[in-house]
Amino acid sequence: MIYIDDTITAIATAPGEAGIGIVRISGEKALIITDEIFESKQGKKLSDYPVRRMTYGYIIDPDRNEKIDEVLVYYTKGPYTYTKEDVVEINCHGGVIPVKKILELVLRKGARAAEPGEFTKRAFLNGRIDLAQAEAVMDLISAKTDKGFDVALDQLEGALSKKVSVTRQKLMDMLAHIEVSIDFSEEDIDEVTLDYLLHKSKEVEKDIEVLLKTADTGKILREGLSTVIVGKPNVGKSSLLNALLRESRAIVTEVPGTTRDVIEEHLNIRGIPLKIIDTAGIRETEDIVEKIGVEKSKEFFNKADLIIFMLDISTKLTKEDLQILELIENKKALILMNKTDLPQKADLDKAKELIKNKKIIKISLIEEKGLEEVEEAIEELVYKGEIKAKDRLLVTNVRHKNSLERALQSMKEGTEAIEKKMPLDFVEVDVKNTWEALGEITGDTVAEDIIDHIFKNFCIGK
Incomplete structure (x- = not known):
């Protein structure tokens, strides 16, 4: 164990209103500091009670002789703690004011404000966990x-x-x-x-x-799979986003160019976190606002881990469709042929060379067909080769x-x-x-x- 001679403190709970707020103290003076500011219901100090016991009482500012808050205090002696040092946790009422007042009092009595991650850093330096842990x-x-x-x-x-x-x-x-x-x-x-x-x-x-x-699968599970839905306007991109989210998040109309900016959402598909982005339709346009959206779409397209390219099978392929197909040739991509509930008009012969190495799924968002296959395809892309969904050492x-x-x-x-x-x-x-x-x-x-x-x-x- 590395000897560290100062005592640190910090608020251990998230800011804002809550039922409980916690001020954590770690170091050789944790109990000494707490004894100066804590008094139990029976008028005793924390050191008068056995360790590992939750004690009810009050935090009192001794300089002003006034109660700060009604609390439950827990003391554990090192090395049987998270940091392997003496640790006190003061459980007070949640909210900005109670925890702030108690923290200021602890700092005034000799503790130092902890740096980001310093409690865990001490656990590492003191040998309780290694760096990977x-x-x-x-x-x-x-x-x-x-x-x-x-x-x-x-x-x-x-x-x-x-x-x-x-x-x-x-x-x-x-x-x-x-x-x-x-x-x-x-x-x-x-x-x-x-x-x-x-x-x-x-x-x-x-x-x-x-x-x-x-490593690739592990990175996705940790950071999420950055996924961009692309296609020409009115092909069903926003409908797909809504279907995957199971809610109406994006506006859907028959008017081309409805989505003028990118819409970003986070969702869970079979345990895989996706940061999914519905982009403005990629097409030539004179509308200055839509033009900015198209440029943003291209920017996200270039950074994405996965491209979901949507084609409208009920209309003829356009120049924009073929341009996007060329762009995704060397990218990890799924091709969704939407609107299979309508007669097919798309001539796919032109696209065959460009999509020969891509997974193609026929879907109908109106009839809610094909979504299961889309989720399966995403899972297969993430858990490839010897990596299985049940594996936990990643x-x-x-x-x-x-x-x-x-x-x-x-x-x-x-x-x-x-x-x-x-x-x-x-x-x-x-x-x-x-x-x-x-x-x-x-x-x-x-x-x-x-x-x-x-x-x-x-x-x-x-």
């Missing part, structure tokens, strides 16, 4: 779906950390063999040692590759992915060096680089400035 705390808080929550919970419980630790142990075994071989460098390196190192290096490569394969963090990529590159270089029977000093460098890159995930080898940056993205009070 600390990052999972924020993933848990910001989870948009049950699936994202489950993955974050597994990471908080150490699923990713354990996998990384097992792989790092294999690398330590390799380094031990290399050290022994270098110590006896006057003798030739025997084939048994080389075979062992080669076997281990390929094993480590496979471990890392398995994790990397989950790499969700870009920082982790970058570390894994560097680790894999170093290991491949090490494998190549072993295969070429290069001096073991060369192999040792590659193995150490792999070991260090993996250590960045759990925080064992990460730089201090990176640690500070990670916790700055946390909310205050966590």
Whole structure:
């Protein structure tokens, strides 16, 4: 445990009116400070009561001898706390004024205002959790779906950390063999040692590759799938958005160009968070307002993870349709052929070359047909290859992915060096680089400035 001599405090609940507000204090003076400002119903201090007990009483400003609020106070002694330090939590009435007054009083009595994520940072520095688990705390808080929550919970419980630790142990075994071989460098390196190192290096490569394969899916579950609905005006884009949302969010009329700006919504499709955007129809227009909407549509189109392109099968293909088809040729896209309840007039021969590698789904939003297939197709795009919807060990963090990529590159270089029977000093460098890159995930080898940056993205009070 790292010794930290100051005591921190923050409001641990969201701002605004609520039933309860919590002021959290952590550090060696947590109980001393609370004893100065808390008095139980029986007129006792908090230290007069056993630990891990909720005590009823009042927060009192001793300098003015006035009651601030009626509270329940909970004290737990370290190391059996979130931060592994002494922790006091003051449960007061929710709302801006009660928590603000209590926080100001605690600060006046000697605590320091906590920085964003500092409670979790202390949990990391004091060895209660590693860096991957600390990052999972924020993933848990910001989870948009049950699936994202489950993955974050597994990471908080150490699923990713354990996998990384097992792989790092294999690398330590390799380094031990290399050290022994270098110590006896006057003798030739025997084939048994080389075979062992080669076997281990390929094993480590496979471990890392398995994790990397989950990164794209994990990122989507953490951040959401940025999805843009595109098509010419009046093709049914807003109707699709309303159908997926199960509510009338976008205006639907027969007048082309009704949607003049982008409409952004968040929804959950089979555990996958989607940030879905209904764009203005992409077409040539003289209307200055619609023109701005079309330009915005193109901007979102270029940044999207997934394009849902809608065609009106009841009308002939237009120049705009073909232009959009060309734009999505190298993009991840679904093509929805809407209005199948009407006679088909679209000549798809022109479009066949452009849509040959895309998933095509025929739908009728009027008859509510095809939506199930659309949801299935989105699920298939996210959970591809060996990644299944039931999998819970997924790499969700870009920082982790970058570390894994560097680790894999170093290991491949090490494998190549072993295969070429290069001096073991060369192999040792590659193995150490792999070991260090993996250590960045759990925080064992990460730089201090990176640690500070990670916790700055946390909310205050966590």
